[in-house]
Amino acid sequence: xxxxxxxxxxxxxxxxxxxxxxxxxxxxxxxxxxxxxxxxxxxxxxxxxxxxxxxxxxxxxxxxxxxxxxxxxxxxxxxxxxxxxxxxxxxxxxxxxxxxxxxxxxxxxxxxxxxxxxxxxxxxxxxxxxxxxxxxxxxxxxxxxxxxxxxxxxxxxxxxxxxxxxxxxxxxxxxxxxxxxxxxxxxxxxxxxxxxxxxxxxxxxxxxxxxxxxxxxxxxxxxxxxxxxxxxxxxxxxxxxxxxxxxxxxx
Numbered sequence: 001x002x003x004x005x006x007x008x009x010x011x012x013x014x015x016x017x018x019x020x021x022x023x024x025x026x027x028x029x030x031x032x033x034x035x036x037x038x039x040x041x042x043x044x045x046x047x048x049x050x051x052x053x054x055x056x057x058x059x060x061x062x063x064x065x066x067x068x069x070x071x072x073x074x075x076x077x078x079x080x081x082x083x084x085x086x087x088x089x090x091x092x093x094x095x096x097x098x099x100x101x102x103x104x105x106x107x108x109x110x111x112x113x114x115x116x117x118x119x120x121x122x123x124x125x126x127x128x129x130x131x132x133x134x135x136x137x138x139x140x141x142x143x144x145x146x147x148x149x150x151x152x153x154x155x156x157x158x159x160x161x162x163x164x165x166x167x168x169x170x171x172x173x174x175x176x177x178x179x180x181x182x183x184x185x186x187x188x189x190x191x192x193x194x195x196x197x198x199x200x201x202x203x204x205x206x207x208x209x210x211x212x213x214x215x216x217x218x219x220x221x222x223x224x225x226x227x228x229x230x231x232x233x234x235x236x237x238x239x240x241x242x243x244x245x246x247x248x249x250x251x
Contacts, residue, residue, distance in 0.1 A: 102126050103133045106212045148174065182210045 004012070051063065090111075098111050102125065113119045151173070156166045187202035197205075208215055 099125070099129075103129045104212060105130070106209055178210075183207050 047063070051058070094111065101107050102122070113122050148170075151170060155161055155169060156163060159166075161169070183203060183206045187199065187206045190205065191197055191199045191202040207213075
C-alpha cells in the first residue's frame with residue numbers, strides 16, 4: 001500500500017476494519033447463539049413451571065412485573081438476591097474497584113452511579129483523573145525505558161544479531177513477561193482462591209482487565225472461600241499494573 005494515496009489507503013483500511021467487524025460478529029453469533037437460545041428456553045420452562053404451580057396465588061402479570069423490576073435493578077449493579085446482611089454494592093472495597101475501573105478505563109459495567117450527584121461527580125472525577133493516569137503512565141514509561149532497552153542492547157552486542165531481529169526478540173520476551181506476570185499468575189491465584197471459578201474463566205477475566213476490555217460478564221464473587229477485601233485489593237493491583245503496561249509496550 002506504499003504507492004497508494006493517503007485517502008485510498010485509509011479507505012482500504014476502513015473496508016478491512018468493517019470486514020473484520022463482520023467476521024467477528026459472525027463467529028460470535030455462531031458460538032454464542034445456541035447457548036443463549038438454550039438459556040432462554042430453560043428460563044421459559046422454569047417460568048411456566050412456576051406459574052403452573054403458584055399461578056392461582058399470583059395476579060396476572062405480577063410475576064413478570066417483579067422480574068422486570070429485579071432485572072432493572074440488577075442492570076444498575078444493585079443485587080436483588082442473596083442475604084440482606086451481605087456487604088452493600090457501594091461499600092469501600094466496591095467503591096475502590098469502581099474508581100480503579102474508571103481511571104484504568106476498564107469500565108466493567110457491573111456498577112454505575114444512580115444519583116444525579118454521583119453521575120456529575122463521576123464526569124468530573126474521570127475528566128481530572130484520566131489525564132493524571134496518563135501522566136503516571138508516561139512517567140513510569142520513562143523510568144522503565146532504560147531497563148527495558150538494556151537487554152536488547154546486550155543481545156545485539158553479544159549475539160551479533162541485527163537490530164531488527166533483536167527488537168523482535170525483545171518484543172517476544174516482553175510479551176511473555178507481560179502475559180505471565182499480569183495474566184497467567186493472577187489467573188492461577190484467582191483460580192486457587194475462588195473455588196467456583198475455572199482456570200479458563202480466570203484467564204479470561206485477567207486478560208479482559210489488563211487489556212481494558214472490561215466486559216463485566218465475569219467477576220469473582222464475594223464467595224465463602226475468599227474474603228471480598230482480598231479479591232478487591234488484588235484486582236486493584238491488577239488494574240494498576242495493566243494501565244502502565246500499555247505505556248511500556250508502546251515504547
